[in-house]
Every structure is written in structure tokens, then in C-alpha cells.
Amino acid sequence: MKTNQMNQTVVHILLILLSAACLFPFLLLFMASFTDEQAIVQHGYSFWPSQFSVDAYSYLWNQASTMARSYGITVLITIIGTVAGLLISALLAYPLSRKDMPIRGLLAFLVFFTLLFNGGLVPTYLVYTELFNMKNTLLALIVPGLLTNGFFVLLIRSFFSTSIPVPIIESAYIDGATEFKIFYRIVLPLSLPILATIGLMLTISYWNDWFNGLIYITEPSLYSIQNLLNRMLSNIQFLQQNSLGGNSSQAAATIPMNSVRMAMAVIGIVPILCIYPFFQKYFVKGLTIGAVKG
Amino acid sequence: MSDAFKKLKRYRALFLMILPGMAYLIINNYLPMLGVVIAFKDIDYSHRGLFGLIYYSDWIGLKNFEYLFKTNDALVITRNTLLYNGGFILLNTTVAIGLAILLNEVRNRLASRFYQSLILLPYLISMVIVGYLVLSLLNVENGFVNKVVLPMFGIDPISWYSEAKYWPYILTIVNLWKNIGYFCIIYLASIIGIDHEYYEAATIDGASKWQQIRSITIPLIAPTITVMTLLAIGRIFYSDFGLFYQVPLNSGPLQPTTDVIDTYVYRGLMTLGDIGMSSAAGFYQALVGFILVLVSNYIVSRRDRDSALF
Numbered sequence: 001m002k003t004n005q006m007n008q009t010v011v012h013i014l015l016i017l018l019s020a021a022c023l024f025p026f027l028l029l030f031m032a033s034f035t036d037e038q039a040i041v042q043h044g045y046s047f048w049p050s051q052f053s054v055d056a057y058s059y060l061w062n063q064a065s066t067m068a069r070s071y072g073i074t075v076l077i078t079i080i081g082t083v084a085g086l087l088i089s090a091l092l093a094y095p096l097s098r099k100d101m102p103i104r105g106l107l108a109f110l111v112f113f114t115l116l117f118n119g120g121l122v123p124t125y126l127v128y129t130e131l132f133n134m135k136n137t138l139l140a141l142i143v144p145g146l147l148t149n150g151f152f153v154l155l156i157r158s159f160f161s162t163s164i165p166v167p168i169i170e171s172a173y174i175d176g177a178t179e180f181k182i183f184y185r186i187v188l189p190l191s192l193p194i195l196a197t198i199g200l201m202l203t204i205s206y207w208n209d210w211f212n213g214l215i216y217i218t219e220p221s222l223y224s225i226q227n228l229l230n231r232m233l234s235n236i237q238f239l240q241q242n243s244l245g246g247n248s249s250q251a252a253a254t255i256p257m258n259s260v261r262m263a264m265a266v267i268g269i270v271p272i273l274c275i276y277p278f279f280q281k282y283f284v285k286g287l288t289i290g291a292v293k294g
Numbered sequence: 295m296s297d298a299f300k301k302l303k304r305y306r307a308l309f310l311m312i313l314p315g316m317a318y319l320i321i322n323n324y325l326p327m328l329g330v331v332i333a334f335k336d337i338d339y340s341h342r343g344l345f346g347l348i349y350y351s352d353w354i355g356l357k358n359f360e361y362l363f364k365t366n367d368a369l370v371i372t373r374n375t376l377l378y379n380g381g382f383i384l385l386n387t388t389v390a391i392g393l394a395i396l397l398n399e400v401r402n403r404l405a406s407r408f409y410q411s412l413i414l415l416p417y418l419i420s421m422v423i424v425g426y427l428v429l430s431l432l433n434v435e436n437g438f439v440n441k442v443v444l445p446m447f448g449i450d451p452i453s454w455y456s457e458a459k460y461w462p463y464i465l466t467i468v469n470l471w472k473n474i475g476y477f478c479i480i481y482l483a484s485i486i487g488i489d490h491e492y493y494e495a496a497t498i499d500g501a502s503k504w505q506q507i508r509s510i511t512i513p514l515i516a517p518t519i520t521v522m523t524l525l526a527i528g529r530i531f532y533s534d535f536g537l538f539y540q541v542p543l544n545s546g547p548l549q550p551t552t553d554v555i556d557t558y559v560y561r562g563l564m565t566l567g568d569i570g571m572s573s574a575a576g577f578y579q580a581l582v583g584f585i586l587v588l589v590s591n592y593i594v595s596r597r598d599r600d601s602a603l604f
Contacts, residue, residue: 007503011399018393019412022471025427026415028438032430044441045430092315095308102305107312114323117584120576121559122569123329127321131344147318179307208420211535215564229422233429234543258436265426272418280411283418287476288483 026269033057033263037256045262056259060267066228067267074224077141078206085146085202086195089153094183096153097160098169108157111150118149125215140216141224145202145209152198155289159194160187197286200279207272229268232261333358333577337569358574367558371575375554378462378538379530382469383523389470390477391519395507397478398485410482414475421536424472428464428541455543458551465552468541469534477522484518485511517598528590531555531583555579 028045033056035049043050060067095101096108118124124144134140147153164187172182188195213227223231231238276283302309329344335351362368393413400406416424431438432454440451454460492510501509535556542552555575562572 007399008401011396012405015396015400015405015409018396019409022412022416022475025431025471028430029427040436044436045433045438046442088315088318091311095305095312098308101308102301107316110316111319114319116587117327117580118323119326119329120573120580121556122563122573122576123326123332124322125563126329126332126344126347127325130342130347131325132321144322147315147322149323150319153315179311183311204418208418210420210422210540215560226420226422229426230540233422233425233540262426262430265423269419269423273415276415276418277411280407280414284410284414284479287479 029262029265029269033259033266035259037259040258045258053256053259055256056263059255059260060263067225069221070223070225070228073138073141073222074207074226077138077209077224078203081142081145081206082199082202084142085152086199088146089156089198090188090191090195091183093153093156094160094187097157097164099161099166111153114149115151115154121215128216135216136219136222137216138222141209141212141222144212144216145206152201156191156194156198159191163194164190193285197282197289200282201286204272204283225268229264232264330573330577330580332569333573335570337573354570358570359578362571362574362578368575368578370550371553371555371558374551375531375533375556378465378469378554379526379533381462381466382473383526383530385466385470386473386477387519387523390474391481391512391515393474393478394481394485395511397482410475410479413478416472417475421472421534421540424468424536425540425543428468429543432464455545456547458548461542461548461551465537465541469537472537480522481515481518484515488514520597521594524590524594528587529583531579531586535560 028047031047031049032040032045034052034054035045036051036053037055039049039051039053092111096104096111098104101107128134128140128144132139132143134143168186169182172186173179177185208226209224210226210230213222213224214230217223217227220231228238329348332348334353334355335348336354336357337347338351339347341347341350397406397409400409429437432440434440434451434453434455437454439454444451452460454464488511492514493506496506496510533554533556538552538554538557539560542548545552555578559572559576559579562568562575566572
């Protein structure tokens with residue numbers, strides 16, 4: 001038994017070190033955002049600033065209108081995208097799960113084939129910009145991410161076909177319920193676990209999406225928080241140049257740019273960190289059903 | 295005829311349900327699939343609209359591909375894509391299995407969950423944020439590495455964002471850091487599924503922990519390893535665009551070691567406006583990628599029918 005005890009200690013030490021390695025860059029970012037600008041210039045970013053300061057956050061507070069707008073856009077596209085994506089996926093998945101659905105095999109193949117082959121960036125970009133004129137519209141931040149491909153649809157379908165007893169559906173139909181009524185009164189309520197899991201995955205992918213903004217949005221007033229962060233990563237003056245409100249006459253030299261950048265990133269992560277502990281179970285489930293067929 | 299009509303009427307509601315999703319897949323997936331013909335055209339922007347653009351532009355056969363493969367570009371981006379992804383597969387798999395075995399050894403369930411949360415944390419955040427995290431470490435003037443780590447060893451500051459030679463290591467570490475939690479959870483799920491009686495019997499027979507891992511754990515999770523690896527090989531022609539675009543800050547001097555097919559296609563389309571080259575590279579990726587998916591899936595299905603995609 002003694003050797004096993006030893007084993008546990010070694011295991012814990014190794015895991016603590018590895019977890020710390022995962023956490024370490026976040027801590028650095030967090031501390032950097034609270035460091036005085038002069039201290040950064042002298043000592044660089046550090047885990048324990050020689051001088052604390054909230055200048056970065058008070059600067060961002062002055063830019064509150066820009067920040068709030070980007071936040072608003074992110075929240076909006078996340079909510080609309082998640083709800084619409086989930087609804088469209090479930091609506092597509094349900095008939096495919098019904099064994100009596102005509103041309104079911106063909107339809108399922110059409111969904112599945114999108115996992116195997118895609119046209120790539122250039123044709124997709126041209127479809128959305130030239131055919132649907134979505135450049136610089138909020139739709140460009142929502143539509144490309146709704147289903148991306150048929151993967152989630154297939155996961156939901158396999159949940160429907162394994163977890164929803166066919167007799168329930170049949171008896172409801174005989175009792176005169178319409179297909180839509182069966183769908184939202186019976187099928188959806190019985191499928192909350194998979195819907196929560198896929199919904200969470202969609203929420204995270206919308207919240208984190210910067211790619212659609214990068215290629216479809218050039219108008220700063222339509223930037224989501226990720227796109228704002230993306231622009232500030234390459235152009236530290238971006239917020240200053242595009243300041244919509246606040247004190248734009250503030251001299252560039254007095255802006256604590258090095259810490260402002262890090263504060264922006266902190267603001268971008270915090271919401272995800274806040275919801276993570278509560279949804280970890282669903283998140284882990286989403287990853288494991290996604291990996292090796294659900 | 296009237297039978298088919300009756301059937302259609304009976305299933306009208308179900309067809310209505312699939313309508314939005316199917317329409318979406320046609321727009322988002324099938325139209326772009328047809329759009330790959332752009333790679334064989336000399337796109338002329340004086341025509342308006344998608345169909346005008348494609349219909350009126352001249353066919354030029356394989357010209358775009360000739361340009362692409364005549365330069366060194368195709369070789370460099372293919373090599374980078376394959377080497378990075380190959381390295382990622384090897385490293386992610388070994389480290390993730392090691393970590394999953396460690397996590398499985400933890401008796402305290404609360405502690406195990408705590409470690410899992412922290413290790414999975416990087417997987418949750420966007421690549422833009424990862425770009426910031428790496429910048430706070432590698433920034434030339436203020437970065438933690440140049441200001442704190444290197445001086446400890448008496449090494450002069452390094453201009454990380456202009457020295458291409460370091461990036462294969464940096465990107466590999468960043469990729470490992472970001473994705474290890476994901477792979478770890480997959481393998482942990484597989485290890486947890488192993489029947490405990492194997493270990494009990496082995497312990498009675500006096501097998502050491504190391505022997506148990508080598509002769510029980512690894513062989514029993516081998517199907518998962520095979521499937522995960524083959525699926526990854528099926529996607530080896532595609533790379534994580536964010537990793538190669540955000541983390542090196544799209545820096546020009548780093549391109550020899552950070553440019554992959556996805557970043558090349560992006561740059562051709564969005565920065566250089568060279569649609570011909572960009573779509574040719576995109577088509578090359580889609581085609582080889584498609585073949586690789588089919589081949590790897592074929593191998594998976596021969597080994598383990600249930601794990602195959604189709």
C-alpha cells in the first residue's frame with residue numbers, strides 16, 4: 001500500500017505542473033493587464049508587477065461605446081446563431097431519423113457528403129459576397145456558421161433514432177397530432193441532453209469566431225469583440241484611430257497601449273471563463289460524442 | 295403516380311422540416327462545390343454577380359495550376375502542411391495518452407475533474423486570444439521570455455517575430471498546449487471504459503503499474519488510437535488556419551516556416567487579390583483532401599466497421 005501512496009503523490013505533482021502550464025499564459029495576460037505602463041517598458045510583462053495600475057481598464061472605460069457595441073454584436077450573433085443553428089439542425093435531423101421517411105437514404109447522403117468534400121474558401125467567399133451581397137452585414141457573421149457542415153445534424157439524428165421510442169411517435173400520430181406538434185411536444189423535450197450539448201458547442205464557436213469577421217467585415221462599426229481583438233493584435237493604435245466616443249484627443253503617448261491590449265484580451269475571455277465551470281459536463285460530452293461517432 | 299402523390303402529402307410536414315437545412319447546405323456547401331470551376335477560369339471582375347463572374351470569365355484549363363506548381367510555393371506549403379500536421383498527430387497522441395493515463399490514476403474524483411478543467415481551458419478560447427497570450431510571452435521589447443527567461447540564462451533577446459527558424463517549435467508547442475485537453479478527454483473516456491477486472495487480475499499476478507499500462511491499457515485503447523490517427527491523417531491536408539495566421543501575427547519574414555495551404559489560399563484571395571492562384575491551391579487541397587479522407591476511412595472500416603465514418 002505504501003508504494004501506491006507514493007504513486008498518488010507523484011501523479012498529483014505531475015498533474016499540478018501540467019495544469020499550471022496550461023494556466024500560466026492566462027495568469028501572465030491577466031497580470032499584464034494590471035501592470036503600470038512604465039513598469040512594462042522597464043521590466044516587461046511579469047507575474048507580479050512592480051507597479052499595479054488600472055489605467056488600461058480606465059482607458060477602455062473611456063472607449064466604452066466601442067467596446068459595448070462590439071460586445072453587443074458578439075452577444076447578438078451568438079444568440080441568433082445558436083438558436084437558429086440548433087433549430088435548423090434539429091428540423092433537418094428529425095425526418096432523417098424516421099425510418100419511414102421517403103428518399104431518406106439520399107437525403108442523409110446529401111448531409112453526410114458535406115463532411116467529405118468542400119469547395120474551399122474562394123468559392124464560398126464568392127457565393128456569400130457576389131451572390132448574396134453579405135459583405136459588411138451582420139448576416140455574414142451568422143449564416144456561414146449555422147451548420148458549417150452536416151456534422152451536428154448527424155449527431156442529433158443518431159440521438160433521435162436511438163433515444164426516441166417509435167411507438168410514442170406512432171401513437172401520437174394516430175391520436176391526430178401533426179408532425180410539427182410531435183416534433184416540438186415530444187421529440188424536442190426528449191432530446192434536451194443532445195440539444196444542450198450541441199447548443200453549447202455552437203455558442204462557443206459563435207463567441208470565438210473571428211474568421212467570418214476577418215473575411216466578410218471591413219467596417220469597424222460591425223466588428224465583434226473577436227474582430228476588435230484581432231485588429232488590435234496587428235494594429236495597436238486601432239482603438240485610438242477608430243474611437244467612436246470618449247476622449248479621442250487624448251495624446252497617443254499617454255495611452256497605456258501595452259497593458260490596454262492585454263486588458264482587451266482579458267475582457268474577451270472573462271465571459272467564457274465564467275460559464276465554463278457550469279457547463280463543463282456538457283462540453284466534455286460534446287467533445288467525446290463528436291470524436292468517435294456518437 | 296397518385297401513390298407517390300399520396301406519400302408526398304402524408305410526409306409533407308417532414309419535407310417542410312428539412313427544407314431550411316437542405317437549402318442551407320445547398321448555399322453553404324453545394325454551391326461552393328460547383329464553384330471550384332473558378333480554378334479553371336481567368337476570373338474577370340468586370341462581370342457582376344456570382345454567375346456572371348463564373349459564366350463570362352474565360353476558360354484557361356490548367357493555367358492556374360501551372361503557375362502554382364511552377365513556383366516554389368506549392369512545394370513549400372505542401373511540405374509545411376504535411377510536416378506540421380504529421381508532427382502534431384505524433385506529439386498530440388503520445389502526450390494525450392500519457393496524460394490520460396495519469397488522470398486515470400488519480401483517486402480523488404474532485405481533483406481529477408479540477409485537473410481536467412484546467413487542461414481543457416486552452417481548448418475553449420479563440421485563436422485570437424492565443425495570439426495575445428503568445429505575444430505576451432514573445433514580444434520583443436516586453437515579452438516575458440525576452441525580459442525574464444532569457445536573461446536568467448544570459449542569452450540575448452531574440453527577435454521572435456522575424457526569425458523563421460524558431461517557429462516550427464513554437465507552433466508545435468502552442469498547438470499541443472491548445473489541443474491537448476481535447477485529445478486527453480477522448481483517450482480518458484476510452485481508458486475509463488476498460489473493464490477493471492483486467493487490472494485486478496494483473497495485480498494479483500504481481501504485474502507492476504508499468505506492465506499493466508503496457509499490456510492492458512495501451513492494447514485496449516488501440517482501436518481508439520487507430521481511429522483518431524486515421525481520421526487525423528484524412529485531414530492532414532487541412533490545417534488550423536487560426537494557428538498559422540494569428541499566432542505568428544501574419545508576419546512576412548516567418549512565412550517560409552509558417553505558411554500552409556490554408557494561409558496561402560487566404561492571402562491569395564484577401565491580400566494579393568490573386569484569385570486564380572488562390573482557387574487553384576484551394577482546389578488542389580480539396581481534391582487531395584477528399585482522396586485522403588476516402589482512403590483513410592477505407593482503412594478504418596476494414597479494421598473496425600463501427601468506427602468508420604461510412
